[in-house]
Amino acid sequence: MAELLSADGRHTDVRIVAIGASAGGITALQRLFKGLPANLPFALVVLHxxxxxxxxxxxxxxxxxxxxxxxxxxxxxxxxxxTIYSIAG
Structure with a gap:
């Protein structure tokens, strides 16, 4: 988890989930992202x-x-x- 300060100055934790895929994993990534809820309770980092x-x-x-x-x-x-984070292309 990353410890951050909230707008009111209190410490807050952000859970980070990382997933990885090779070129053959695109279909699995597509299914994952289409099924994510709007209120995702963590930051998601994608490694490709x-x-x-x-x-x-x-x-x-x-x-x-x-x-x-x-x-x-x-x-x-x-x-x-x-938020979803990816290596900039």
Missing amino acids: HLPAGLPSALPGLIAKWTHLPVQPAISGAPPKTG
């Missing part, structure tokens, strides 16, 4: 195997499969509950 130097189309695909916000994973940025 790609050959070095190739851009990922996964963030754009995920955005089509879910109503949740999809953001690039940025080092040091605080995670938000109900």
Whole structure:
């Protein structure tokens, strides 16, 4: 969990769930994202195997499969509950 400060200055915990997939896991990821609830109680980080130097189309695909916000994973940025993070492509 990442410990963060809430708007009123209190500490709050954000649960982080990470999932990974290879190129063959796209269908499974699509099913997962289409079934996620609107009130996701954690931040979700998606790791996807790609050959070095190739851009990922996964963030754009995920955005089509879910109503949740999809953001690039940025080092040091605080995670938000109900948000999906992916390596920027």
